[in-house]
Amino acid sequence: MSYENDIRRRASQGESLPGKVDISVLRYLWQAGPFSFNDQENLPKFLTRVPVLNSFSDNELRIFAKALHLRRFAAGEMVFRQGDVGYGFYFVLSGVLDVIHQTGPVDERRDHSIARLERYQYFGEMGLLQDYNRRNASVVAAEDTVLLGLFKPDLEALLDRHPVVGAKFLREVSLILANRLGALMDTVTQLRHRLGDTEGTP
Amino acid sequence: MKDNPGSIRSRGQKWFFVLLLGVALAFLLLFPRLSFPLASAYVISLVARPLRDLYHVSTPARRLGLALLFLVPATLLIFPLGRALTALPQEIAEMLRSLPRLEALLRMKSGEFRDLMWTAFRWRLDFDLVALISRGVHQSGNAVIVLIPRIMGAFFEWLLLTPLFLWFLLRDGARLRARFLLTMPNAWFERGYILFHQFNGKFGDYITAKTVEASIVGALVGGGLWLVDFPYPTLLGILAGVTNILPYVGPVLGWLPALAVGLLRPEGTNLLGMNIVYLAANLVDMALVFPLLVSKIVNLHPLIVVSSVVVGSQIAGVGGMLISVPVAAFLKLLVIEAHRSLYPEIKS
Numbered sequence: 337m338s339y340e341n342d343i344r345r346r347a348s349q350g351e352s353l354p355g356k357v358d359i360s361v362l363r364y365l366w367q368a369g370p371f372s373f374n375d376q377e378n379l380p381k382f383l384t385r386v387p388v389l390n391s392f393s394d395n396e397l398r399i400f401a402k403a404l405h406l407r408r409f410a411a412g413e414m415v416f417r418q419g420d421v422g423y424g425f426y427f428v429l430s431g432v433l434d435v436i437h438q439t440g441p442v443d444e445r446r447d448h449s450i451a452r453l454e455r456y457q458y459f460g461e462m463g464l465l466q467d468y469n470r471r472n473a474s475v476v477a478a479e480d481t482v483l484l485g486l487f488k489p490d491l492e493a494l495l496d497r498h499p500v501v502g503a504k505f506l507r508e509v510s511l512i513l514a515n516r517l518g519a520l521m522d523t524v525t526q527l528r529h530r531l532g533d534t535e536g537t538p
Numbered sequence: 539m540k541d542n543p544g545s546i547r548s549r550g551q552k553w554f555f556v557l558l559l560g561v562a563l564a565f566l567l568l569f570p571r572l573s574f575p576l577a578s579a580y581v582i583s584l585v586a587r588p589l590r591d592l593y594h595v596s597t598p599a600r601r602l603g604l605a606l607l608f609l610v611p612a613t614l615l616i617f618p619l620g621r622a623l624t625a626l627p628q629e630i631a632e633m634l635r636s637l638p639r640l641e642a643l644l645r646m647k648s649g650e651f652r653d654l655m656w657t658a659f660r661w662r663l664d665f666d667l668v669a670l671i672s673r674g675v676h677q678s679g680n681a682v683i684v685l686i687p688r689i690m691g692a693f694f695e696w697l698l699l700t701p702l703f704l705w706f707l708l709r710d711g712a713r714l715r716a717r718f719l720l721t722m723p724n725a726w727f728e729r730g731y732i733l734f735h736q737f738n739g740k741f742g743d744y745i746t747a748k749t750v751e752a753s754i755v756g757a758l759v760g761g762g763l764w765l766v767d768f769p770y771p772t773l774l775g776i777l778a779g780v781t782n783i784l785p786y787v788g789p790v791l792g793w794l795p796a797l798a799v800g801l802l803r804p805e806g807t808n809l810l811g812m813n814i815v816y817l818a819a820n821l822v823d824m825a826l827v828f829p830l831l832v833s834k835i836v837n838l839h840p841l842i843v844v845s846s847v848v849v850g851s852q853i854a855g856v857g858g859m860l861i862s863v864p865v866a867a868f869l870k871l872l873v874i875e876a877h878r879s880l881y882p883e884i885k886s
């Protein structure tokens with residue numbers, strides 16, 4: 337867990353704060369370069385608030401932030417289309433995005449807005465894992481938006497150069513997928529029960 | 539796409555990127571004195587990737603392990619490399635001294651051959667190939683002598699600029715790459731980034747693998763010729779290594795100079811030993827080095843490899859022959875990507 341998150345958690349739970357700075361924090365401060373304050377250097381601060389990266393230490397977040405690509409989208413600009421081949425995973429740094437699913441035959445396509453993504457949320461994790469992933473839905477910027485993207489080559493480089501950070505991130509992505517699979521299974525089970533009730537079979 | 543601010547901006551980004559690429563390409567084509575050292579530095583930076591990665595590995599133990607992986611072979615190579623570097627100028631000077639003698643010998647053999655054709659078949663050969671080659675060599679030699687100041691100037695400029703560009707590419711390469719990627723339009727970014735990464739990977743891996751392969755073949759040939767006491771072992775070893783960079787035809791091209799030396803200086807040369815050395819070196823290359831290092835990177839049909847080398851040589855000479863194979867491998871990737879996009883249901 338990052339130092340900042342740890343302090344925040346202890347303060348909120350009324351626990352005593354640490355009396356001295358530990359070695360990992362010193363190492364983080366040394367390696368983070370306290371005299372540089374550009375946008376890219378501030379990314380770890382943003383990442384500490386992303387729920388999926390809760391288990392990362394400050395130093396791990398600093399390493400992870402270096403692998404990310406900052407991409408700016410204007411309102412109405414498409415991040416990717418449903419059916420595109422996907423290679424990336426995105427965090428929302430600022431702005432709002434709409435997730436749109438298209439249904440029906442090609443000449444009678446209908447758009448269904450299925451989700452709205454805001455700051456600290458993420459999407460596109462299947463693109464990182466699958467060998468040949470096609471996007472399940474389109475994502476469009478609802479307003480001027482800044483995203484942080486991580487792509488397959490970045491994940492490979494991360495696993496090669498910083499295996500602990502890469503493995504931790506993969507574990508988190510696996511958890512996201514496991515949770516989604518669990519939710520999907522629940523929905524399928526409920527639907528099967530409803531279908532059974534309708535048809536009068538157990 | 540409707541004309542909202544997003545789509546207008548997306549179109550603008552695409553035009554800007556295409557314009558930027560066009561200007562960069564035109565600049566490189568218009569100023570070869572800059573683009574040649576820049577391309578050399580880029581190729582060397584790709585070969586030096588494993589060394590650059592040393593700075594990125596996280597733990598001291600891994601860093602030490604990787605450093606040893608490079609340091610141990612480098613230390614073992616110091617003695618043979620030192621010996622080769624000291625022997626090379628002597629061998630070149632000796633070969634140049636013996637050129638008139640080789641020319642006279644060739645003339646004599648050519649005369650004998652023409653006499654034989656006349657006595658055996660009554661064919662008169664008026665065409666004197668040796669005289670033609672000799673005249674060509676002398677004329678080229680004179681042309682080269684006239685051009686020497688310019689060649690030397692260009693060479694020293696290249697020698698000065700390449701390390702300078704290499705230094706900046708190694709130091710600032712990641713930042714330059716990030717800047718370049720920032721200009722890539724959002725609509726093309728994911729696919730463009732993957733292709734950019736795959737091209738760099740294929741190109742770097744191929745050049746590294748071919749460099750290692752050429753060094754191994756060169757060392758085997760040079761060392762083997764030295765063991766069988768064949769003349770000019772260092773020079774012939776380097777020639778075998780350099781020509782080995784060319785697929786398929788390279789080993790034969792590397793063997794021809796040794797054959798010429800053996801045939802034209804028959805006194806005291808071990809022709810059989812020389813042939814065994816070349817055969818053994820190329821067998822090791824074909825059976826061990828190529829399958830382990832190069833084949834997985836290339837993964838192209840032999841016909842495509844040969845065709846790409848021919849096309850590469852026609853477009854850009856020896857440099858074209860060298861880069862033709864990774865470029866062909868990259869084109870294959872592009873075709874697979876396009877196929878995947880156009881036919882989503884069929885696995886490429």
